Amino acid sequence: MAEPDFYLSDEQRELQRALREFVAKEITPIAAKCDAEERYPLEIFPKLGELGYLGLRFPEAAGGSGGSCLDYAILCEELAFGSAGIALGVYVHMALACAALEAFGSEALQKAWLPPALHGDKIGAWAFAEAGAGSDAGSIATRAVADGDDFVLNGSKLFITNGPIADFLVVVASTAPEQRLKGLSLFLVEKDRPGFRVAGSLSKLGVRASEMAELVFEDCRIPRDNLIGREHRGFLDSLRTLTLGRIASAAFATGVARAAFEATLRYAGERKQFGQPIGSFQAVRFGIADMATQIEASRLLCHRAAIAADQGHAHSREANMAKLFATEACTRIVERALHFHGAAGFMTESPIQRLYRDCKVFELGEGSSELQRDMIARELGL
Ligand SMILES: Cc1cc2nc3c(=O)[nH]c(=O)nc-3n(C[C@H](O)[C@H](O)[C@H](O)COP(=O)(O)OP(=O)(O)OC[C@H]3O[C@@H](n4cnc5c(N)ncnc54)[C@H](O)[C@@H]3O)c2cc1C
Secondary structure, eight states: OOSOOTTSOHHHHHHHHHHHHHIIIIIHHHHHHHHHHTOOOTTHHHHHHHTTSTTBTSOGGGTOOBOOHHHHHHHHHHHHHHOHHHHHHHHIIIIIIIHHHHHHOOHHHHHHHHHHHHTTSSOEEEEOOBTTBSSOGGGOOOEEEEETTEEEEEEEEEEEETTTTOSEEEEEEESOGGGGGGGEEEEEEETTOTTEEEEEEEOOSSOTTSOEEEEEEEEEEEEGGGEESSTTTHHHHHHHHHHHHHHHHHHHHHHHHHHHHHHHHHHHHHOEETTEEGGGSHHHHHHHHHHHHHHHHHHHHHHHHHHHHHTTOOOHHHHHHHHHHHHHHHHHHHHHHHHHHHHHHHSTTOHHHHHHHHTTHHHHSSSOHHHHHHHHHHHTTO
């Protein structure tokens, strides 16, 4: 599995190699501790920024380092291989907050926020979900009411990754409630805006190295200049950004599955029962062969969607299929990995139990498996 994929360019293989080195040095050694302490290692942002990784796929003119969607998929897989929680924090910052800002933000907003964000000096969050609005974005109840040159925000957001550590948020709020989905707009809210507060941190089963909070807006006044994209259309426009998120989810799932697979392959060679390595038993051998095959399939679907995006083809169905397959495969693979580790995998100090807690989230976020199937069926004309 460590062999570079033949279709990658020399530059992409070098990117993959350098990222593996970075992850082995900076992420793997702290992954278990951050998970146990439910703490995001803030120093990762400037380190990734310094090396140009946070700016991947963003134009150089905007403070980014250029590159393709495929480069970005490579980055996501490698970060998640080290820690799904740390990868999630980077993802929300790059693929949701910064991507929305870069795609739809005014020149002034981009100039003020993108260079420091892509350098890792400022951290972003994406505030979409609410207690009453998860899969159903049209139910968003946070209101933004125009008042002179300002908007006044009222409402609350739930399950917001990076909420406790973010310097700025991209908030999805309703500017025309009767229009539901077609009445949602995006706003940049700085962390020190009066009327905004982090209501409390939330503790999670998995991806615990990422920090999550509930956010509250009470008569939070923000200038009209902080509107990102078109009024009433911001969210619909940003769905393009969410397609990128599905490619990222597929890459994360591939990275987590690969971590589980590599550990299992090693363990199957070392662990002896009945006088022989457990990897010599057919049930284990077949299980590991299935893992490897599903990882390859996940990566190929993910990379196909990324290449389609890079070549300017419609790629929504490809991204949905990649996300659906890779995230469900990841859950199956990690479950088998824990099974083949026996009791040793069940112990708190085992990295496998962390992967087991981490993997499920990818099937839930960025559109659950049911929503992916629904969209794929719709794209098939049903
Ligand atoms: C670790 C983590 C990090 C997150 N980070 C963020 C973040 O940074 N920003 C943010 O805005 N949100 C974030 N979220 C929230 C995420 O956006 C929501 O979990 C997601 O939108 C799903 O909403 P829900 O959890 O309310 O589930 P619901 O929408 O209530 O769904 C519950 C169940 O019903 C099913 N279901 C719903 N509708 C349908 C349907 N039409 N057909 C069939 N089945 C359906 C779903 O598949 C699911 O199984 C995060 C969540 C987690 C777990």
